[in-house]
Amino acid sequence: MERITPAGGVLTFDLARTSVRELNQFLHHELRQSGARRVEILNPRGQHNLAVGLDAPVQVDIRGHAGYFIAGMNKQAQVTVHGSVGWSVAENIMSGVVRVRGNASECAAASGHGGLVVIEGNASSRCGISLKGADVVVGGSVGHVSAFMAQAGRLVVCGDAGAGLGDSLYEAVIYVRGKIHSLGADAREEAMTEADVSQLDELLVAAQIDCSAGEFKRVASARTLYHWHSDLSPMHYS
């Protein structure tokens, strides 16, 4: 295992020489004692499960493309991927910030409970699926069925949204600047309120995404699927 001794509070791991397990064990158990305030991860080479289960106020920079579940179940940490990621980045995030400088594959921020996830590029399908309170900001576009069954939190799409956006939404809110290919069952477009605009502006500033909140459309649940009804309309069969 190779670690480079902290210099100015920065500790570097080279994954060409260190295993994912050693990296995560260090982040879970030795980070606080090390005194490092920043961790640099080199040569991720698309490996999965990097920096998962963190629970410390540390900045982690992953220099390159990474695989599935990066920063999964994150608490407190600020994780930045200087590249693109595979499926389910920041899945079930609880707090902290996870930022992807490139693109994200499917299911970004799936079931995220809190914190902020920023995808500066595009995100593939099911972005923000099952969201439970986290904020997700995508600089580009998102794929189909994004925010599926999202319960709480916000999904912000600065580009376009694919088909079936917000299908079976609960109380999460979606903001889209570009074109919406189609809305999913029970999702509807609503007028932006002043509160929407001011809160969205704050979120965009926090995400460091240069857009104006006034350009966005709001999508929320029509709440027609909250109870089973008799005499179902065909929409409910889908």
Added chain:
Amino acid sequence: MSLEESYTFNRHALAYIQHAAEQGLYEIRGLGAKRSLPTFDDLVLLTASLSRYPLEGYRERCLTKTVLGTRHAKKPVELEIPVTIAGMSFGALSAHSKEAIGRAATAVGTSTTTGDGGMTPEERQSSKTLVYQCLPSRYGFNPDDLRQADAIELVIGQGAKPGGGGMLLGQKISPRVAEMRTLPPGIDQRSACRHPDWTGPDDLAIKILELREITDWQVPIYVKMGAARVANDVKLAVKSGADVVVIDGMQGGTAATQQVFIEHAGIPTLAALRLAVEALEEMKLVGEVQLIISGGIRTGADVAKALAMGADAVALGQGVLMALGCNADYYVQDDRRIDATGDYHRLGTAPGFCHHCHTGQCPVGITTQDPLLETRLAPEDGARRLRNYLNVLTLELTTLARACGKSNVHHLEREDLVALTVEAAAMAKLPLAGTDWVPGA
């Protein structure tokens, strides 16, 4: 007067059609399949006589210790008995019920399991060994509780509704349940049927590794599936890295799902168990990957037969609820038995027939979130009853094992079993009693 009843459109079919026409909505109910199916009752044990020596029933030891999750985990689950408690959610069950279950499981040295909705502090505190479920809904799922778990169970499906998601009707979404699940109170909650962050066995392998990384490879990871395409499903789960495979047959219960699922999807526990064992044998992983079977297990005889067929342990759900008092005609308050028959009648049912868990109006206070109804089950009384039941199962199990000449219940084997019916013989791949004929072999 002609009273010739149609086989096709009999009274059940008529009632179904007319109910559907009146309501415009499928029937939702609790518990498991009620149709007649081949079960462990259709097998018998060949206890000892001259060709096998029995052990003395009350004096010679018969071990029941059970270890699960030996494949990868640093801390496998060690249980005193091979009878575990299946996942049942807080939400479906009251907090009193969950506490009673935790206390009883702890007292007899076995594990209990969370459910859809997350882990409650009462449950963690009352349960020495607690299995934390990771379900498609991810309600209440968080890394702090994950790290408190003694094992993790990735739930892909359950026997009552393989291929379907969970369901909890609005009357059971109390403010506490709603908060735990991040849902508006009072809505009819539908859980997802697929996990939100992975799809298929290749992804599952990475997901399992993620959970191992987060928990530092300490605890076992179970994969639970409803019994459908069991042979392939078990192989894929094992290939994906599962330490323990849990197979839930179609007699497995639920707190609420569509009747059409309960009665028409999946395969019986007997057939599922045989297929799962064969899959592990084919992969040469018997003993390395443990197998838990569930779905309609009721008695110590059921447990003995399941172990003889190749299970390492069983999991109980409905049996646990019935031990707590489900479908009894009374409940106990202040040491007095109080008749609950009227409450069953108000639900349109009677003791012995109730499957109205979905209504939240459980007459004996088990499957409810109503604060008044919940008081009908005192945790300490429920724990006593369940502890007794689990002890009886264990006594029956060891009685049969000793009679088969086994000093350890895990030494029961297929050779100790024969089938009483052709159907059971075919499903279990055991000889029909008195013959050497194994249908389909």
